[in-house]
Amino acid sequence: MPKRTDLFESDPDDTREAIMKATYDALSKHGYADLTIQRIGDEFDKSKSLLYHHYDSKDALLVDFLGFMLERMEGTIPLEEAAAADDRLRVGFDHVFAEILDGDREQFNRAMTELRAQSAHDDSFREQFTRNDRYFESRVQDIIEEGIQQGIFREVDAEQVASMLVTIIQGATFQATTSTEPDLDAVRTELDAYIESRLLDDD
Amino acid sequence: MPKRTDLFESDPDDTREAIMKATYDALSKHGYADLTIQRIGDEFDKSKSLLYHHYDSKDALLVDFLGFMLERMEGTIPLEEAAAADDRLRVGFDHVFAEILDGDREQFNRAMTELRAQSAHDDSFREQFTRNDRYFESRVQDIIEEGIQQGIFREVDAEQVASMLVTIIQGATFQATTSTEPDLDAVRTELDAYIESRLLDDD
Numbered sequence: 001m002p003k004r005t006d007l008f009e010s011d012p013d014d015t016r017e018a019i020m021k022a023t024y025d026a027l028s029k030h031g032y033a034d035l036t037i038q039r040i041g042d043e044f045d046k047s048k049s050l051l052y053h054h055y056d057s058k059d060a061l062l063v064d065f066l067g068f069m070l071e072r073m074e075g076t077i078p079l080e081e082a083a084a085a086d087d088r089l090r091v092g093f094d095h096v097f098a099e100i101l102d103g104d105r106e107q108f109n110r111a112m113t114e115l116r117a118q119s120a121h122d123d124s125f126r127e128q129f130t131r132n133d134r135y136f137e138s139r140v141q142d143i144i145e146e147g148i149q150q151g152i153f154r155e156v157d158a159e160q161v162a163s164m165l166v167t168i169i170q171g172a173t174f175q176a177t178t179s180t181e182p183d184l185d186a187v188r189t190e191l192d193a194y195i196e197s198r199l200l201d202d203d
Numbered sequence: 204m205p206k207r208t209d210l211f212e213s214d215p216d217d218t219r220e221a222i223m224k225a226t227y228d229a230l231s232k233h234g235y236a237d238l239t240i241q242r243i244g245d246e247f248d249k250s251k252s253l254l255y256h257h258y259d260s261k262d263a264l265l266v267d268f269l270g271f272m273l274e275r276m277e278g279t280i281p282l283e284e285a286a287a288a289d290d291r292l293r294v295g296f297d298h299v300f301a302e303i304l305d306g307d308r309e310q311f312n313r314a315m316t317e318l319r320a321q322s323a324h325d326d327s328f329r330e331q332f333t334r335n336d337r338y339f340e341s342r343v344q345d346i347i348e349e350g351i352q353q354g355i356f357r358e359v360d361a362e363q364v365a366s367m368l369v370t371i372i373q374g375a376t377f378q379a380t381t382s383t384e385p386d387l388d389a390v391r392t393e394l395d396a397y398i399e400s401r402l403l404d405d406d
Contacts, residue, residue: 114320116377120234120317121317126382164371167374171374179333180326186367191367198401
């Protein structure tokens with residue numbers, strides 16, 4: 001998830017964007033369980049009746065919020081900044097781990113874990129999170145396939161390795177938000193060792 | 204998490220055990236969000252007043268339930284069944300993935316994800332889940348250290364690799380319970396590839 005300042009203008013004109021920003025702020029402040037439309041309204045500069053006009057329920061608003069976050073995220077992860085596939089993977093994972101560990105985003109990250117756990121019993125949440133997963137997985141898969149073509153990576157099953165990498169990111173996010181002593185520095189270091197031993201071609 | 208039949212006697216005498224069994228059944232049936240002491244009582248053969256006598260709140264009961272599950276789990280994961288460290292890891296992961304993918308446990312697994320997500324804003328849940336994590340991590344670390352001593356594994360940082368393996372299991376569990384299309388067969392296969400490329404000594 002990108003930083004708040006990368007996601008929103010400081011004073012958005014567009015109503016939907018203003019609602020999304022208020023939702024982000026209310027989620028960061030109250031978490032999912034204590035979130036109400038009223039509390040989103042408290043973060044909202046325009047008329048609160050607009051919220052009720054646009055959304056039937058808190059959960060309908062949140063599903064739209066998840067879709068919005070996905071749109072905005074596309075492009076903010078710097079997977080393209082390096083030429084060689086192994087460097088692109090490392091730059092991308094550095095970015096993701098920095099966001100997971102960013103103290104300023106702690107409350108928001110915890111709220112996202114709560115939201116995702118709602119997927120356990122809510123199909124529309126589950127579908128939206130699955131779309132997010134598939135988006136990241138296909139981006140990672142593209143990079144691995146490129147690495148194979150560049151002769152940097154071994155001829156692995158790129159889809160299978162991408163599934164594993166997305167699973168690791170999810171496990172790290174889950175741990176960061178639900179453990180008293182997440183050791184994510186160890187996981188980040190081991191991720192490099194995994195990429196090196198499993199992907200890098202020795203020749 | 205072990206199977207229900209491995210965890211509980213069919214008709215437990217002990218009051219705490221009977222409460223734990225009722226909690227397991229109520230969680231499987233209703234999930235966390237819709238769980239009430241009343242609903243746990245509905246699964247309970249003895250006097251419901253016992254529940255209120257033993258626990259102040261639903262969450263106090265659930266923290267005790269998590270501790271109980273950890274006690275019972277110790278020993279049910281068949282990490283000891285093989286002699287060679289790499290086989291012991293594989294047998295253990297086969298067992299864990301079979302539990303994650305077990306259709307009969309789907310509702311219970313989802314409830315556990317919801318419970319774990321509560322840790323995002325509840326310290327006593329977070330501490331109990333962290334204890335569970337540390338228990339598994341130390342078991343896995345022991346096996347890796349043994350593998351190094353047996354000359355089967357490379358001289359890796361066993362704690363770091365154990366952190367990664369626990370992170371992968373958590374990510375897989377999270378995905379199985381919150382995604383519409385978790386590809387855990389791919390993750391299980393890739394886990395073997397990771398162990399082979401990262402841990403197995405070529406000599």
